[in-house]
Amino acid sequence: MFTVHNAMKKQKNTGETKIVTPQNIRVTKVADKKTLRIIAFCCAILAFLLYANTLGHEYTVDDGTVIENNKITKKGISAIPEIFSTSYRKGFWDRNEGLYRPLSVAMFAIEWELAPKNPWPGHLMNVILFALTVYLLFMLLASIFKEYSLFVPIFAAILFAIHPIHTEVVANIKSRDEILCLLFVILTFKWLHDYLQNKNIVLLILSAIAFFMAYLSKESAITIVGVIPFFIWFFSKASIPQNVKISSLYFGVTGVYLLLRYQILGEMRGSAEIQLINNSILGASSGMDQFGTAMAIMGKYLYLLIIPHPLVFDYSYNQIPVVSIASAGALISLIIYGALAFYAVKGVAKKDAIAFGIIFFAITVSLVSNVLFLIESTMAERFIYMPSIGFCIAIAVLISKTFKLSASQDLTALKTQIISKPILLTLVVVLFAGYSVKTIARNNDWENNLKLLAADVKSSPNSARIRYAYGSALLIEKALKEENTNVKNGYLDRSIAELQKGVAILPSYGEAWYHLGLAYKERGNAGAAVPAFEQARGYKDFKEADFYISSGLAYGLTGKFDLAIHDFTRAIEIDPSNPEAYNNKGLYFSEKGTIDSAMIFLDKAIAMKPEFHQAIYNKGNTFAKANNFPAAIQQYNKALELKPGYTDAVLNLGNCYAAMQDYKNALIYYRKVEEADPGNHKVIYNIGITYKFLGDEANAALYMDKAAKLQGAK
Secondary structure, eight states, X not given: OEEEEOOEEEETTTTEEEEOOGGGOEEEEOOOHHXXXXXXXXXHHHHHHHTGGGTXXXXXXXXXXXXXXXXXXXXXXXXXXXXXXXXXXXXXXXXXXXXXXXXXXXXXXXXXXXXXXXXXXXXXXXXXXXXXXXXXXXXXXXHHTTTSOTHHHHHHHHHHHHOGGGHHHHHSGGGHHHHHHHHHHHHHHHHHHHHHHHOOHHHHHHHHHHHHHHHHHOGGGGGHHHHHHHHHHHHSOOOHHHHHHHHHHHHHHHHHHHHHHHHHHSSSSOSOOOOTTTOGGGGOSSHHHHHHHHHHHHHHHHHHHHSOOSXXXXXXXXXXXXXXXXXXXXXXXXXXXXXXXXXXHHHHHHTOHHHHHHHHHHHHHGGGSSSSSOOSOSOOGGGGTTTHHHHHHHHHHHHHHHTTOOSOOOHHHHHHHHHTOHHHHHHHHHHHHHHHHHHHHHHHHTTSHHHHHHHHHHHOTTOHHHHHHHHHHIIIIIGGGOOSHHHHHHHHHHHHHHHHHHHHHOTTOHHHHHHHHHHHHHHTOHHHHHHHHHHHHHHOOOOOHHHHHHHHHHHHHTTOHHHHHHHHHHHHHHOTTOHHHHHHHHHHHHHHTOHHHHHHHHHHHHHHOTTOHHHHHHHHHHHHHTTOHHHHHHHHHHHHHHSTTOXXXXXXXXXXXHHTTOHHHHHHHHHHHHHHOTTOHHHHHHHHHHHHHXXXXXXXXXXXXXXXXXXXXX
């Protein structure tokens, strides 16, 4: 399609009418819809391919709070009404964080219904929705930038698609809220622009509906009500009164959403307290330092948009320390943002597209900037997912103007122009190749928790949360599941090292102290575990039975039986149906020699969990302490039925027979333990003693010598 401008006009200075020749005609070739759709489809395919390597990834970081460990989401499709009538993470905790994002959680519930415990559908949907977002972004930009080179929408859409800073959003299933919100925001603008062109009221209604859907995806859509009047001004000929009238529709949608949100949550902002671990700016000693740190962070956002390295999923305390307003980072950022603001203000009257990009970025980033007010996070790469659209627009238009690309939207002409400008061609190739490689590489880090944490602990070494998260992952995902003692101890040592660094960065980090205590206990260092647990409870009031069970075990291992029993009692108060708590309370009553009390709690544990071989084993030990060896033998045999090869039970069977002076049977069981664990110096010693009682001095001496060597080797 060609648009012909001023094909005929009068030349009044001569008084004659002159026909303008074809050579004088300014012709702008506008790409047809089919061509635009093909380009948009190619951009979307590029986006999909860049993130295809996330499809086999596991659940990571916050996925557990809204999917894997969320009791509402795991109900599946039947939970959708509940999802739309409760707060964002209601199925994970009771904390009112003031978030209402039902759309993404409803999708997670459907995906769980179709494929429980399988992250593949979630990753696939994220990649598809991201590719669709890129498709729609190009179509929107092609629509509003018809007077520019086709380079502008193509470059901006591809830059958005390949930018590595979006890896957190696409690779982390939980960030579906970000993807959906922006997708509906783009539809909001696309249908609004179409309405402004042809005044079809249906398009305006569709735009309003899309805007409401953006709100149901994430609250940050509220910033768009500030962008819409600028969008109408920059990309239409609507008068100011018309602008106000149209914009008021979106304010009305906002009012409806806020009313719905208030009815469901009962409050607007949420009652969750901002914590230092989440936002290090809270540690600033003055308002000026808060502002200075916030501005330094805003500068870092710009830096990452240009040089996206290194990327990390967490910037909490104390990776970004508090700085003064007079610091270099804060001052440079202030100067840059001041210059951008000056340019944007001047550009409004001229309807300068770069100015629009700056305005879009500034408004959409405002809520998460920590400049207007403190939020729950210091910074996050996902926070500039939507604002980056403004950056992509501004950069695309800037490059187009710098290299004086013509307004022609002919693909062949564009290709010729770019090839004829080697600097531009080099810039595009290097930028696109570099960003694409970085995106694919960063996606690999998101494969699972351990891989992500192992990468990010290097990039964000001063983050207490990453140290805690990595140490905890090594402990829970590896050490506690490992049966090989040497391998397990290796994981525990690495876990302890990371958790120690975490509490060194933030000494009041109760959760980190808790897991440090647990790691020490598992490593067999109960003496270090006890003070770690005491530090943990000094900084946090734990409501989990598991904490008191772990702490009680540490007390028990150090001989502090009364404190151990106290913690197990607290665990039972929190969770009366927890057989572990009853078993361990019975165990340490037994250690105290309070046999009757021990039996009461061990029997309760077994009644709750008949296959509980440890409780049955402990009951055997309690009978043995009371010198009731036949009853003890009976319990050990029950434990062995439930867990064949349970060497502790086999060893104690030997001890019981030895105590009853039945040395032949004692030797049989001791030899079974020796077969299973040849390096066990205790059982080797017992075999030697048993041979001595049987009068076999040669074997007695052989095994006693062997036991001494094993003991010395240890």
